[in-house]
Amino acid sequence: MAAAALVLPPVTPPDYHRIVSSTLSVPSDPQTTIPVGLLACQRDPLLRELATTVVSSRLAEAPPQPKRAKKDKSGAPPPPATPLLEVLLHDTVLFPEGGGQPSDIGLLTSADGHVWDVAEVKRIGGHAVHYVKVVEKTVEDALAVFTTGAKVHVQLGDAGLQRRLDHMCMHTSQHLLSAVLEQRYQLDTLSWSLTAYPTPSYVEIPRAMTPDEIAAVQDECNRYVFEGRRVHIEVQELDAEGKNYRTPSKAIPDDYTGGVKRTVVIDGLDRNPCCGTHAPSLHNLQLFLLPHTDTLARGSAASARLLFLAGPRLLAHLAAAHTHLAAAAATLSCGAPQVPARVAQVVDERRRAAKRAEDLELELAAHLARDLLASADGAALVRRRHRTDDGANALAFLGAVATVCAVEAGTRPHTVVLSSAPPAQTPASTTVVLVFGDDERRVKEVGDALKARLGVKGGGKGMRWSGKFTGVWKEAKEGAVVNEILGL
Numbered sequence: 001m002a003a004a005a006l007v008l009p010p011v012t013p014p015d016y017h018r019i020v021s022s023t024l025s026v027p028s029d030p031q032t033t034i035p036v037g038l039l040a041c042q043r044d045p046l047l048r049e050l051a052t053t054v055v056s057s058r059l060a061e062a063p064p065q066p067k068r069a070k071k072d073k074s075g076a077p078p079p080p081a082t083p084l085l086e087v088l089l090h091d092t093v094l095f096p097e098g099g100g101q102p103s104d105i106g107l108l109t110s111a112d113g114h115v116w117d118v119a120e121v122k123r124i125g126g127h128a129v130h131y132v133k134v135v136e137k138t139v140e141d142a143l144a145v146f147t148t149g150a151k152v153h154v155q156l157g158d159a160g161l162q163r164r165l166d167h168m169c170m171h172t173s174q175h176l177l178s179a180v181l182e183q184r185y186q187l188d189t190l191s192w193s194l195t196a197y198p199t200p201s202y203v204e205i206p207r208a209m210t211p212d213e214i215a216a217v218q219d220e221c222n223r224y225v226f227e228g229r230r231v232h233i234e235v236q237e238l239d240a241e242g243k244n245y246r247t248p249s250k251a252i253p254d255d256y257t258g259g260v261k262r263t264v265v266i267d268g269l270d271r272n273p274c275c276g277t278h279a280p281s282l283h284n285l286q287l288f289l290l291p292h293t294d295t296l297a298r299g300s301a302a303s304a305r306l307l308f309l310a311g312p313r314l315l316a317h318l319a320a321a322h323t324h325l326a327a328a329a330a331t332l333s334c335g336a337p338q339v340p341a342r343v344a345q346v347v348d349e350r351r352r353a354a355k356r357a358e359d360l361e362l363e364l365a366a367h368l369a370r371d372l373l374a375s376a377d378g379a380a381l382v383r384r385r386h387r388t389d390d391g392a393n394a395l396a397f398l399g400a401v402a403t404v405c406a407v408e409a410g411t412r413p414h415t416v417v418l419s420s421a422p423p424a425q426t427p428a429s430t431t432v433v434l435v436f437g438d439d440e441r442r443v444k445e446v447g448d449a450l451k452a453r454l455g456v457k458g459g460g461k462g463m464r465w466s467g468k469f470t471g472v473w474k475e476a477k478e479g480a481v482v483n484e485i486l487g488l
């Protein structure tokens with residue numbers, strides 16, 4: 001996300017956050033928490049750090065123990081979960097999850113200079129609760145540090161800032177996209193997801209869209225981006241009427257007790273109740289829509305997902321797409337625009353080569369079967385043959401030999417053991433073994449002996465028995481044992 005810092009102005013304009021009620025103000029008493037809706041991260045989304053005061057802290061309930069991976073059979077006890085403090089601050093630059101936007105992460109610096117990781121911030125009722133990791137200190141020491149009235153410094157930190165910029169760009173882009181979808185095509189946003197970086201996010205809409213419609217929506221969104229439309233926030237008390245203001249995608253949560261109604265305004269385009277942190281303008285929020293929709297079944301009606309990218313996530317997507325394409329072009333020894341045609345050509349050549357190899361294998365199998373039959377000169381055929389074969393399905397090839405051999409043997413008595421191992425064997429190599437003949441009882445007898453004497457795992461039915469041997473197959477050793485079993 002290295003290019004993230006380029007996409008936004010350095011400071012939030014002073015008229016970004018507008019309290020539109022004469023009776024509402026931001027609480028200034030450091031012993032109280034500023035409610036979610038009026039937090040510093042919501043008043044000034046580009047603010048990275050803040051000096052503030054602890055209102056309260058307590059030990060969080062123990063998080064559930066992570067489930068041990070199935071493969072972990074060591075019996076060792078799971079690592080202890082890191083204790084977390086729930087800390088309420090007077091104000092914060094860290095956004096608690098909400099409005100579809102995930103929580104920020106960040107850092108707290110206590111008065112003693114110690115830096116504490118904030119793993120997550122959650123909105124509980126109207127409060128932003130900071131979950132602070134307790135490492136290198138005891139819980140008692142941590143509670144003593146985060147005592148009521150203590151001064152702390154709260155900041156996003158580098159990782160938190162990159163994460164926030166990405167979330168902010170994607171969230172504001174979603175408002176722009178949903179507004180254009182609604183106004184141009186009367187398509188309501190049924191839901192949306194700010195997926196984990198760097199996956200494209202999506203809006204869910206009531207029907208699928210054509211590539212032309214998607215291109216038109218993208219053009220229109222980007223016209224607003226080129227204009228650099230301003231974004232601002234309007235805040236007022238949440239009255240009974242405000243509490244009931246909702247559409248499927250724009251509900252104020254039932255458990256919200258912060259008391260403010262917050263509206264995100266894209267100048268001249270959209271007004272949308274939302275608690276998220278939004279970029280102060282659309283400037284540089286170039287929007288890319290994936291040129292198709294994924295259709296979903298939602299109840300009885302079909303709905304569709306339209307995927308989008310903007311800001312740092314769009315740049316990451318372009319960088320990854322370029323890297324993948326350049327790697328494919330280098331492998332195929334062609335320019336990037338030729339990759340699709342070259343891949344199609346390679347796939348076609350491979351399909352034809354596979355067909356030719358299959359035809360040649362059948363021809364070879366017939367030859368090997370006739371060689372076997374000729375080697376006994378018309379008498380009863382008791383033979384063993386070993387092959388070296390790197391094919392993915394060596395057993396199928398042995399089966400083809402057996403089929404021709406059995407057909408051409410006719411009524412001649414025969415018992416044959418075929419084996420096949422890869423050219424470079426290791427103790428983990430697999431040698432496949434096939435027994436076939438005209439006497440079911442004898443075939444089973446030979447199979448059982450292979451199991452007992454060489455540890456070949458397998459089984460059979462009728463005139464065939466097949467199995468696998470794991471390890472290095474030596475003709476002088478394993479081959480000699482098979483000879484003994486056959487009486488050769």
Ligand SMILES: [Zn+2]
Binds near residue numbers: 273
């Ligand atoms: Zn929103």
